[in-house]
Structure formats: structure tokens, C-alpha cells
Amino acid sequence: MWAKIKYSVSFGHGASCARVFLLLLAFLCGCKDKTDRAVPVEPNIASDEIIRVLLLDDANKCTVILKGAAQISDTNSPLAILPFEPDNSLLITADPNNTYINGNPFTAKKINLHIILPGTFTLENEYRGDLLIIRSDNGSFDLINSITLESYLAGVVGAEMPPYWESAALDTQSIVARTYCLYIKKRFGTNRHWDVRATQSHQVYRGILAESVPVWQSIRRTLGTVLVCENGKDRYDIFPAYYSSICGGHTEDSKNVFGDSFAPLNGVECPYCFKSAKPKFYFWPVAYYSLAEVTKKLMARYPQLEPLEQICDITVTQKTDYGNFARLTMIKLHGTDDKTDFIRGEDFRLCLDPSGTILKSAICEISVDGDKLIFTSGRGFGHGVGLCQCGAEAMARNGKTAQEILNYYFPHSKTINIHEQ
Numbered sequence: 001m002w003a004k005i006k007y008s009v010s011f012g013h014g015a016s017c018a019r020v021f022l023l024l025l026a027f028l029c030g031c032k033d034k035t036d037r038a039v040p041v042e043p044n045i046a047s048d049e050i051i052r053v054l055l056l057d058d059a060n061k062c063t064v065i066l067k068g069a070a071q072i073s074d075t076n077s078p079l080a081i082l083p084f085e086p087d088n089s090l091l092i093t094a095d096p097n098n099t100y101i102n103g104n105p106f107t108a109k110k111i112n113l114h115i116i117l118p119g120t121f122t123l124e125n126e127y128r129g130d131l132l133i134i135r136s137d138n139g140s141f142d143l144i145n146s147i148t149l150e151s152y153l154a155g156v157v158g159a160e161m162p163p164y165w166e167s168a169a170l171d172t173q174s175i176v177a178r179t180y181c182l183y184i185k186k187r188f189g190t191n192r193h194w195d196v197r198a199t200q201s202h203q204v205y206r207g208i209l210a211e212s213v214p215v216w217q218s219i220r221r222t223l224g225t226v227l228v229c230e231n232g233k234d235r236y237d238i239f240p241a242y243y244s245s246i247c248g249g250h251t252e253d254s255k256n257v258f259g260d261s262f263a264p265l266n267g268v269e270c271p272y273c274f275k276s277a278k279p280k281f282y283f284w285p286v287a288y289y290s291l292a293e294v295t296k297k298l299m300a301r302y303p304q305l306e307p308l309e310q311i312c313d314i315t316v317t318q319k320t321d322y323g324n325f326a327r328l329t330m331i332k333l334h335g336t337d338d339k340t341d342f343i344r345g346e347d348f349r350l351c352l353d354p355s356g357t358i359l360k361s362a363i364c365e366i367s368v369d370g371d372k373l374i375f376t377s378g379r380g381f382g383h384g385v386g387l388c389q390c391g392a393e394a395m396a397r398n399g400k401t402a403q404e405i406l407n408y409y410f411p412h413s414k415t416i417n418i419h420e421q
């Protein structure tokens with residue numbers, strides 16, 4: 001819950017200052033939108049579940065392009081028409097005392113731009129839903145897209161899976177993405193003013209750009225469906241339904257990667273992704289990092305490792321052995337003067353290569369040769385927990401339903417519909 005904030009608002013340009021609760025700004029598209037394109041019509045899906053997606057974090061300045069009309073409110077604002085630019089662009093800036101929209105100051109820390117349907121707004125991508133601007137004490141601000149659950153999912157499913165994949169694979173993805181985001185919202189959303197990030201740190205969300213007819217059809221078919229598992233006697237609850245691209249032959253136990261334990265996330269053998277993934281994605285080539293670079297990246301990301309000074313050697317202390325391959329789960333860092341510390345295998349990989357484009361998974365072997373850390377025998381793409389997306393596609397091509405795929409990758413789970421509870 002946001003705290004109620006007392007504030008006053010002042011406007012430039014001789015705007016009216018009558019005390020009302022809403023500041024209505026109506027501006028029609030008076031110019032050609034260079035990004036204009038066919039936008040799929042949002043299905044009329046009733047859902048009161050709202051997801052707050054963090055689009056921009058700790059920003060000082062940005063420009064938002066509006067398509068259509070918007071209503072601005074900040075709970076105590078006086079009514080005024082702001083002199084927006086003819087191209088409907090909003091330049092948003094802030095200092096510790098005000099948020100400025102095209103130079104007009106708002107003292108309120110939270111401003112809501114309600115986009116009137118069928119309007120949209122564009123930041124990096126074009127988005128449905130509303131835009132929240134929340135200013136912090138230091139004068140920076142967060143931009144948050146407040147959107148209905150199913151519209152949010154339409155912008156996720158098409159970003160996380162090719163829309164031309166089998167419909168059963170898309171349905172699986174829709175259910176897993178819905179479950180994951182509701183879990184994250186429930187677990188963390190009450191303590192912050194947003195629920196999920198728009199990046200792969202949660203789920204990639206590209207707004208309307210990711211939407212397509214097959215994706216919306218999948219959202220419709222799976223409307224409100226989520227995964228649950230037993231949480232106490234006869235009690236079922238949602239869980240973090242993780243997913244990744246290519247598990248490499250066996251999905252991983254969540255506790256080895258993320259530290260949390262749920263019965264559906266213990267890991268299963270996956271003979272399927274090998275069948276659908278291209279070899280160049282299933283296997284990844286040898287990679288090298290100098291120990292100086294490893295030291296620099298580790299210290300920057302984890303300042304608590306600074307006592308190690310210089311990383312001199314790296315050894316594996318825990319791995320999940322699957323026979324002819326293994327996922328590294330715990331790494332021992334050897335520093336100056338025999339000082340040592342530990343880091344999870346997945347954290348180590350993402351610290352060295354946050355994008356995951358070089359070190360594609362923790363299924364690999366590592367060795368140190370002189371001042372070089374060498375990664376060999378790499379296979380898989382992603383953290384490997386939960387659903388294997390390429391495995392789901394291979395199962396779907398073999399005629400498996402979404403429910404059968406979910407039963408396979410998330411044993412001890414079942415699907416329910418949140419609208420029927």
C-alpha cells in the first residue's frame with residue numbers, strides 16, 4: 001500500500017487551480033505516429049488482477065509518447081490542462097521536490113496517468129494499461145506499467161516463446177508465466193510499489209510488440225489457469241513456476257539454484273529438448289575469462305568478497321551429477337593468502353556474463369590454466385529449473401497436451417482456475 005502523501009501542486013502556464021481529485025487531460029492524436037502499426041485488439045477479458053511492471057528504474061529523465069487520451073491524477077491535484085506538445089510526447093523529469101511533466105511541476109510523489117482506451121503509450125515499446133510515475137526522495141523516479149494480468153501475459157508469452165510454436169507449448173507457457181507472476185506479486189509485491197520487472201530477471205515483457213493472434217488465443221484458452229502445489233495439509237497454493245530455454249537433459253532442483261524448495265521443482269529427466277533445440281543452442285562453445293577479470297566482476301557484484309583480494313583459483317564443491325553431464329551448483333573461490341569463500345554456480349555464471357549469451361548455463365566443466373578460467377563441455381541454455389521450453393515444444397509436437405506437459409515438468413502440482421475459487 002502506498003502511504004498517503006500530503007502535497008500541493010502548482011502549475012505554470014496560467015493553468016486553473018480549482019481543487020478537485022482528478023486532473024483530466026484529453027489530447028487527441030493530432031500528428032502522425034511514426035510507429036503506427038496494426039495493433040491486435042485486446043480481447044474483452046474480465047480480470048480485476050492488476051500487475052505493476054517496473055519499466056524504468058531510478059530514472060532522471062525520459063520521454064513517453066501517448067497515443068490517444070490520458071487522465072492524470074495524483075489524489076489531490078487541481079484541475080488543469082497541461083500544455084502538452086503537439087506530438088503528444090511527455091518529457092518527464094524530477095528533482096527531490098517535484099516531478100515535472102513537460103515542465104509542469106507536481107509535488108505528489110505518485111502520479112497516475114490513466115490511459116483512456118483504446119489509447120496506449122510508448123516508452124521503449126508500446127504498452128497497454130496505465131503509467132505510474134513514483135518519485136523517490138533523491139529526485140529520481142520509477143516508471144511502472146499498471147496493467148491487467150491477462151494483457152500483461154500477452155506481452156510476456158510472445159516475448160518468451162516464438163508465437164509459431166505448437167499451441168500446447170504456448171498454453172503451457174501462458175499457464176507457467178501466469179503462475180510465476182502471481183507468485184512474485186504475492187511474495188514481494190506488498191513490500192514495494194511494483195510487482196515484477198520487465199526483464200529476464202523476472203519475465204521478459206515487451207508489451208504490444210510481443211502480442212499476436214496465437215498468443216492471445218492461448219491467453220484465452222488458459223484464462224485464469226495457474227499451477228498450485230500442496231502447501232500444508234490439504235492446502236494448495238501457487239509456487240514460483242520457473243522456466244528456462246533448454247535444460248540440457250535434466251531440469252534442476254530449485255534449491256540448488258534459487259535456494260527455495262517446492263515439490264514440483266525437484267527436477268526431472270528431460271530427453272525432449274535435445275530433439276527440438278538446434279545443436280548450436282543445445283551445446284555452447286569453450287569460453288575463457290582471465291582471473292583478473294573474474295576478480296573484478298565478482299568484487300563489483302559482491303563487495304562482501306573483497307577480503308579475498310585476488311582470485312587465484314576456482315574449484316567446484318557441489319554439482320548435480322546426471323551421469324554424462326553435471327550442473328555446477330557451488331563454487332569455491334580461493335583468494336590471496338589462502339582465504340576462501342563460496343558462491344552458487346548459477347550466481348557465478350551470471351556474475352561473469354549477466355546476459356547469459358556466452359556462459360549459457362551452469363552445465364559445464366571449469367578449470368584454471370595459469371591466469372585463465374576455462375569453461376568447457378557447456379550444454380543447455382538458462383538456469384534449468386522448472387519448465388524446459390524447448391522440451392515443452394518437443395512434447396507438443398508429439399501430441400502432448402499442455403496439461404500433460406505441465407504434469408511432466410511440475411510433478412506433484414495441479415492446475416486450478418483463479419476465477420473459480
Ligand SMILES: [Zn+2]
Pocket residue numbers: 246247248249250251270271272273274388390391
Ligand atoms: Zn530439456
